Amino acid sequence: MDLQLDALNEALKAVKTLRSSVGNFFVTLSQGVRSDHGEDNKETKFILELQDLISEVNSHMRRVDQTCSCLAPAPEGLYNLGNTALLAQETTQDRQALYSELVESYKWTDKLHDCSNLTVSYLQQNVMKRTYVNAAGNAKRRRYTPSSHNVPPQTVDNVIASVDRLFSDMTLTVTRPYATNAILQITLGRSLKAVVAFKGLMIEWVLVKGYNEDFVSENGHLDLWTESRYQVFRKITDNANAAMLHFYSPIHPDLAVRSFMTWFHSLMTLFTDSCRRCGNHLLLGMPPTWRDFRTLEAFHEDCKP
Known part of the structure; x- marks a missing residue:
């Protein structure tokens, strides 16, 4: 099974490389003769460049053929889809598209599972806990239990x-x-x-x-x-x-x-302070309702830093 997956991965990479080389050929062909070809024999240089690109496409095509030959042939007949194969027997138009929606739901579930695993790994790193550390010498870190809600x-x-x-x-x-x-x-x-x-x-x-x-x-x-x-x-x-x-x-x-x-x-x-930034008492009918936490200066909501 692993060898089959490796062969499929190599075939996909070969197809991707082939598509890239074909794209480069058509881009060069659409641009025509360029200024970097010079003034002498520029048409000949352009034709030689196209020939090199075609040779590269042929090489990548052979690579695709070689990798695809290593793949196992597809089984004859219909794939075994289990009970979902019975969906093809539906004659109602609304239910004929149920299989494709089922496949999308499985993809979404797999993606949710992957995201959940990543979330668990991040939460296990304990990065969201706030710890107050005693800075004296090399004292051990100790978590203080907040008790401000339970005082006489x-x-x-x-x-x-x-x-x-x-x-x-x-x-x-x-x-x-x-x-x-x-x-x-x-x-x-x-x-x-x-x-x-x-x-x-x-x-x-x-x-x-x-x-x-x-x-x-x-x-x-x-x-x-x-x-x-x-x-x-x-x-x-x-x-x-x-x-x-x-x-x-x-x-x-x-x-x-x-x-x-x-x-x-x-x-x-x-109602008497003016805004520290704009200098006005009122802005849009409102006094400066914001006070800076450090300097206690007055600001309008739209003027606060």
Whole structure:
């Protein structure tokens, strides 16, 4: 079986070479006499070049004949297709094309199998795991188990209290309507309001609304999901959740919370800051809703770097 496959592979290579040589012949023939043939006897040089190409085609043709002679002859009669041979007995026009569709489905399945094997080999290399390494000396690498989602409520209150002392113009109120996980309600001057949902000391969700909106549902419970009716605060909600993911740190969760709160406090001047790039207060009816994570500079959505 392996010898037959090798012979078939050689025959296919010979056919490919033959087609290439025939293509070169017709390309040269279509170009005619060229400038690189010179001025003297250029027609003779062109004919000699064609003769060389024809000789090359004949040589490749003999090679194809030799390789094809090594192949086993095709079996006489119909191939044994198993139960799929019964499909040829169908008289309905729609079912006569079923065999070709079946062959395509087998090809697709084989390709999916090959891609799955490649995916498994890449995943087994463990390249998607994030490991925090102790950089002291030649210490062994050790995976730290994130525990920021499982901390005592008192630790969460202490971190929030430190943030409250850091920003006196930002009002923070902590409630726990859902077991021990804290819900932080923020009032930022007279610009906006927000709720920040914690799981332990890890921020899970941020929702921002206008100063004249509330977070109470129709049944009187805290509503964490209904978006603001103003487009500007819906955009700030998206940016705040992006900032929450940016500052996330399982090793230093308290630093992640302080960094996020510092970024969020920069929205105090939402309606007074001008864009750092274009210098305008409004662009397409929107104030600069984006704040750079490092410099806290204000940018419009279309102007941010």
